[in-house]
Amino acid sequence: MLQRDFTLIDVLDRADTLFADRAVVTARPDGSRHRYTYGDAADRIARLAGALDDLGVGSDARVGTLARNHYRHFELYFAPACSGRSLHMGNVRLPETDLVETIRDAGDEVLFVDPAFLDRVEAVADDLDTVERYVVLAETVPETTLDPVVAYEDLLAAGSPDYDWPALAEDRECGLCYTTGTTGRPKGVTYTHRALALHTMMNGHVDTYAIGARDTVCPVVPMFHVNAWGFPYAAAFAGADLVLPGPHTDPGPLAALLAEEGVTVAAGVPTVWRRLAAYLDETPAADIDPVERLVVGGASVPPSLVRSYDDAHDVTVQQGWGMTETSPLGLLTPLDPSPGDDAAPRTTDGRPVPGISARVVDEDGIRVARDGEAMGELHVRGLWVTEGYASRTRDVESPLTDDGWLRTGDVATWDADGYVDVVDRTDDLINSGGEWISSIELEDELMAHGDVAEAAVVPVADETWGERPLAVVVPRGDDLPETDALDAHLRASFPSWWLPDRYVVRESIPLTTTGKFDKRALRERFGDADARADDSTAGDA
Incomplete structure (x- = not known):
């Protein structure tokens, strides 16, 4: 067989050669929309690659972005990687210390920054000793203390649309993303061309997202988070129209964008889709009629949310599981279950997708029963699973077992048909008197209660039982759910010893930088008796 390397250049070439007229739409901050095509994008990507050469950026350097989901960020998904460099997708929502550490640890030479984030970068610029130049993702440079600095459009205007893409080895690094730091300091995960190209191809598989040229794809998940789950690459490779929401991820503007642009597939964390469902319930005039399926990842999906979209909007909710370390596609519920399957598998995290293998093991490394x-x-292990963490500034322990499997830190069950159900993170599983309680299962059932909008459950210290569950609840509307009513609701599904010892009512639950419930913050707030005693505004239900 003819052997050749498979790289992101192939993804770009396919979009430009076969789908040059397909649309890329961006919702601008002012509410207007920028429109162009994959052909236009390919022209600008070539200009950007040449501009990086002209700036003297090394052929194997890393460049960073601090940007939202828009067409300029899409161009940066290709130009550095396809010219041999590597793109560090910087997370602007990180705390200041972590933001500085990730940029320095990556060794970013150039930093591409949205105008909205200039103040964050200005505040830490003195500590960014690897950054040699800043590029503002705009037509002109606003007033800033950053130096040297240039406008993105000025860079492209000086470039040429003719660029001789180098022959790259498929095992060459093309991207870098840091874990969010929910279980410690952020850790860098590098991606190779081969890994992302294969991941891109698999996103179109009938048993994954089945993305094709008939689709219009909207990644609501941030483009700084694990390649936006690979959706920008997948849309370009398949020839699907691509819709980027910019800063407009609140329910009202998002619903309008999905409907007006004819989006068929959208991807985001459960928080986004819970809030959109509530908005649609409260706003009869709003609709998302074009949407056929919502891809949900990053956290557990309550069965009530799956049923809500099924019944009210005829939208399929497709749940998946992945990590920064898995690029991220790992498990996914199939769109077309096996004969005899009902909707139940859609409330699990799915089966390992083609290219990924999984196992569930006990403390001794023995596989548990598939019951x-x-x-x-x-x-897990597979074609796009990391071999370890990359760091230029510190030693990071390998996440792999001695026999080469990635330890995920997730506690799971799986059944005879291969469906895996992640029941908790190891840090969030509650050990009450030697028995395990799943915080995720409690959360999902609490959010099925009509008076509960959101719920997060964390372990708290207990003198008698070691740990007991505490639930932080956000009410739906002005009605505060009564403790007895919540207990009665949970007793229908769980034994009495699973029930939370305490309910704390809040207007909102803190979120991580990627939109998940920040259980680390909740554990720090409520995890021991002193913290709970100091919480004078707890507002028990």
Whole structure:
């Protein structure tokens, strides 16, 4: 067979050669929309690659972005990587210390920054000793203390649309993303051309997202988060129209964008889709009629949310599981379950997708029974799973087992049909008197209660039982759910010893930088008796 390397250049070439007239739409901050095509994008990507050469950026350097989901960020997904460099997708929502550490640890030579984030960069610029130049993602440079600095459009205007793409080895690094730091300091995960190209191809598989040229794809998940789950690459490779929401991820503007642009597939964390569902319930005039399926990842999806979209909007909710370390596609519920399957598998995290293998093991590394009940740690390995963490400034422990599987830190069950159900993170599983309680299962059932909009459950210290569950609840509307009513609701599904010892009512639950419930913050707030005693504004239900 003819052997050749498979790289992101192939993804770009396919979009430009076969789908040059397909649309890329961006919602601008002022509410207007920028429109162009993959052909236009390919022209500008070539100009950007030449501009990086002209700036003297090394052929194997890393460049960073601090940007939202828009067409200029899309161009940066290709130009550095296809010219041999590597793109560090910087997370602007990180705390200041972590933001500085990730940029320095990556060794970014150039930093591309949205105008909205200039103040954050200005505040830490003195500590960014690897950054040699800043590029503002705009037509002109606004007033700023950053130096040297240039406008993105000025860079492209000086470039040429003719660029001789180098022959790249498929095992060459093309991207870098840092974990969010929810379980410690952020850790860098590098991606190779081969890994992302294969991941891109798999996103179109009938048993994954089945993305094709008939689709219009909208990644609501931030483009700084694990390649926006690979959706920008997948849309370009398949020839699907691509819709980028910019800063407009609140329910009202998002619903309008999905409807007006004819989006068929959208991807985001459960928080986005819970809030959109509530908005649609409260706003009869709003609709998302074109949407056929919502891809949900990053956290558990309550069965009530799946049913809500099924019944009210005829939209399929497709749940998946992945990590920064898995690029991220790992598990996914199939769109077309096996004969005899009902909707139940859609409330699990799905099966390992083609290209990924999984196992669930006990503390001794022995595989647990595939009965849907026995719990163990989920391990994965596959064609786009990391071999370890990259760092220029510190030693980071390998996440791999001795026999080459990635330890995920997730506690899971799996059944005879291969469906895996992640029941908790190891840090969030509650050990009450030697028995395990799943915080995720409690959260999902609480959010099925009509008076509960959101709920997060965390373990808190207990003198008698070691740990007990505490639930932080956000009410739906002005009605505060009563403790007895919540207990009665949970007793229908769980034994009494699973029920939270305490409910704390809040107007909102803190979120991580990627939109998940920030359980680390909740554990720090409520995890021990002193913290709970100091919480004078707890507002028990």
